[in-house]
Amino acid sequence: MPKRSVAYKACLARIPDPARAYPLAEAIGLLKQMGEVKAGKSYKGARKRKGFDQTVELVMHLGIDPKQADQMIRGAVSLPKGIGATKRVIAFCPEEMAAEAKAAGAVDAGADELIKKVAEGWTDFDVAVAHPQLMSKVGKLGKVLGPQGKMPSPKAGTVSPDIPQAVREYAAGKLEYRNDAGGNIHAVVGKMSFDAADLQANIEAFIDHIRKARPSTARGQYIRKVSICATMTPGVQVEVG
DSSP states (O other): OOOHHHHHHHHTTSSOOOOSSSSHHHHHHHHHHHHHHOOSSSTTTOOOOOOOOOOOEEEEESSSOOGGGGGGOOEEOTTTTTOOOOEEEEEEOOHHHHHHHHHHTTTTEEEEHHHHHHTOOOOOOEEEEGGGGGHHHHHHGGHHGGGGOOOOOTTOOOOOOHHHHHHHHHHHHHHEOOTTSSSSEEEEEEEEESSHHHHHHHHHHHHHHHHHHHOOOOOOEEEEEEEEEESSOOEEEEEEO
């Protein structure tokens, strides 16, 4: 069993019953209470740790078979209240679109020169979007971008004919998601500093989005378990209707 910090144990004590699933509003309230726990010195003589705005994450365990290609859950979604973070986006696009892509927020944009730059190892960005016309060339970057999860993909929504709009959405924090080998989906849904109502709006929007993405071949209970946590807190289970 992993050793837990004093702060973690103090957070866990704020949850009346860790095994219980709580209504969403109540679960967010418990998370907010845990966010008030201050990290102290971890050992004698240590400097006191500074507080920071913790990231809030949602985890959903789904009733899918991850080994079946037709049951994979993957895509992208913009949450109504944002996620409290921006992303560095590049755009593979025809040269005549490059200036507009940069005006929309891309850190770099273009065709052959940008493709060459990335092929040579430059990956100082978070998301790559691509115009469909460029995919025959961008496909050659699979060995560079694939392992980092940055390869543009129609399923993820990062291949689009409307490059400026794609850049704006991803720069503002549009979420890409995909299930893992255990049938779980992890998603950032905001920051601890968000109002409870804003966190609730984001969480409800994401759950509803995943509910609508249910594969037709999935059998039995689809959404089996949902929990929320912050960077330094235990998870709180959420009731799902």
